[in-house]
Amino acid sequence: MSKQKIVVIGNGMVGHNFIEKLVASEGNQNFEVHTFCEEPRVAYDRVYLSSYFSGKTAEDLSLVTPGFYEENNIKIYMNDKAVDIDLKAKTVASEAGIIIGYDKLVMATGSYPFVPPIKGNDRPGCLVYRTIEDLEKIQAEADKGKVGVVVGGGLLGLEAAKALSDLGLETHVVEFAPRLMPVQLDDGGAALLKRKIENLGVRVHCSKATTIISEGETCQNKMVFADGETLETDIVLFSAGIRPRDDLAEKVGLTLGPRGGILIDNQCQTSDPDVFAIGECALHDGITYGLVAPGYAMAQVVVDQLNNKTATFEGADMSTKLKLMGVDVGSIGDPHGNDEDALSYVYENGPEEIYKKIVVTPDGKKLLGAVLVGDAEDFSNLLQIMLNDMDLPEHPDALILPNRDGGGGDLFGPDALPESAQLCSCYDVSKGDIISAVESGCCTMADIKASTQAGTGCGGCIQLVNNVLNSELEKRGVEVNTDLCEHFAHTRQELYHICQVEEIKDFATLISKHGKGHGCDICKQTTGNIFSSLWNAYALEKDQIPLQDTNDGYLGNMQKDGTYSVIPRVPGGEITPEKLIVLGEVAKKYKLYTKVNGGQRIVLFGAQINDLPAIWKTLVEAGFESGQAYAKALRTVKSCVGSTWCRFGLDDSVTMAIEVENRYKGLRSPHKMKMGVSGCTRECAEAQAKDIGLISTENGWNLYVCGNGGMKPRHADLFATDLTKEEVFKYVDRLLMFYIKTADRLQRTATWLENLEGGLAYLQDVVINDSLNIAEELESQLQTLREGYACDWKRVVDNPEYAKRFRSFVNVDSPAEQLFVEERGQLRPATEDEKLKGIAVEVKELV
């Protein structure tokens, strides 16, 4: 069977999403896909466009996994625009002269910003906000000027205002309507939003009609308003709505709506049955959707039909929840009570700056709409009630009143939702999809994300999805037990908190007050780790010894034959020849297998337990410290050679790596941590695969967090840019302490962030903006721990009591039998086979 040829015009968010869905569909091998992209780069996230000015790069915003098009044999025509369609011959022609035939054509041409017909709207500095090229123009103008005005106080306008304010401009918003976000908010909500935004330094002018833009006196431009007032500004950024890009469709004779938009039916079909239109260019039932979720839903409908399944698009809910300049805003259904009999309840909290309103039917039984400003926590709950037409409680205001006494709780738990309820609107994941995922074996939020994509878009649904997940697991008898083990009905985080508040420093006290039984390897290891993180407890103190896993307890990593590895700290990987010679001599004397490991450190393997104190005595005397490769702590800071030697280095990455390593060495954390410092974006230190990564730029350090190599690699997230060393330390101090405080047992930073409600944005808020007001406490805790640092092995060398632990036998002074075989000039553990054949070397004869 020959392949069906699909041509997609437009590589925006929806065009790309369509291709992703098509590739993931069961009939994937039946399609040959071509797509036109008029922009110089593949699809990127326009929803978070303003983050371009707070440090994200064009690559960060990209929605396309590198290699996606090549790997899936999709032909993408970059920088080329489709300019003609022959509906009869079924071909598309491009600007560059390419003509390709199609079996089915998908138009995803998107929209363009509407620029109001104001005289002077084409003056220098008059710009729009839609593409990365637009952003570059804005940046160029911002470099020259100091004032920026956004025309339009809707959702996009406020996003654009954030962009201008991030660029350091004096920022104004001019709105024609009497309030901000006139479609989504009511007067009360909009008034609070205005107040909050003005507190952030943005001036808001409502009920203002611009009549003319002319040359300014103090700035590049002057805006004149209908009321005679004027405003001097360098940039005028139009964000007064969007218009569907339907020019091509119109040219070739596809039917448009009376005010534009390519007319589609419930199958997303245009007036030509072989042409579909999806996203912002399409007009469905009189509506063009300027949100991404309905576009994604249309994409799914077309993909389903191409796979010979029936599917319909029956309109989409326009409810939105977002953070505008740090202010939570939610709007659901009809927030205005357009039905004149509708009743409303309002909760307004002046001091805490919260406004909530719900609109209900005259009989008080059903929810029609809601407005939330300052606190949008109720959004998911309210949205589900409305979408699923659920009955309201007897007193509907209970839904928005604060729940201060803790009683009541969720009025509508996850069980009340029907299976059809859509939980994740970004990826159209329903409660039923989550249930099937659980049935096929998903047990954690991470599984759910990987299997359904729920929660991987805006992240707004994570809490709700998690509640459904837990409830489903419980129903299946999978006990959603967050207890650490049978001895403690607490999580690691709770135990950490208990030990901190009650100043508990030993296991006997903890288990007698808060647990039961003798404990086990799980809770003991966790507790030992908590005591180290809280009080710098030392593993070889009598009451701490039973809490240490063998690696922590013997200050070395146990190898498969019961011997240990010796890894001294070599900060930043920089080592003098003298120290290198000492390592060589020790290895030679104790016949230790020597290798450079993955973290740029030299490892001596095969040390017998009774030799460890003597080995370390030599090393400590030569100036080495423990590398803590055995501990849940900072392992190594990997670095490139940096600007000192490298022709391309921008900063001295080695000095930075040494300082970072010395700052955080010894700090005990829920799991091991690795860090990296690169002197330029060539990234030789692989800092983006580390828990903490630093990359030098022309303007300072870029900080990356929560990356991971290993079994499940995770690219680190860009956390903050152009930092000074002091800022790096401040943020990393806070972040690490917050991780130590809140992570689960043996949870690396990567999984910790994946499970952190609110994700990266929340973490940035906590660490950079101190939204929880704990930064000072975190910094001082970390400082106390740093001040209490002592080398684990120096303590053993200095104190014979600690050294006692390293005897092979409690009753005999000789070492235990240990079998090795020589290979490539070094010793390695004998295999079982070699032991049986008697070809292994017995106890090492020391030189």
Add this chain to the structure above:
Amino acid sequence: MSEFQSVCSVNDLIPDAGVNALVNGQQVAVFYIDGKVYAIGNYDPVGKANVMSRGMTGNIGDALVVAAPLYKEHYNLATGVCIENDALSVPVYEAKIENDVVFVKV
């Protein structure tokens, strides 16, 4: 018949942790829990190394156990049987404390 042999003083033991002793050429892991001593073979049948004395102790249900330090299987200190796989076991030896001296019979 083997006899009880003195191994060490109680002061050489650490509560809730183990030590390794050499008795009649055998490596014996001795654990000290709630004032009592427990002795099992030091050889880990899964990890195939002499490491049991370096495992962490605790209880699983009613059984006092030690977790093998290499791959974390749990062995019942009273019977030597592996909790996760009852086909596996380590030898168990009689052990006692008299006048602060630890005795093991191998």
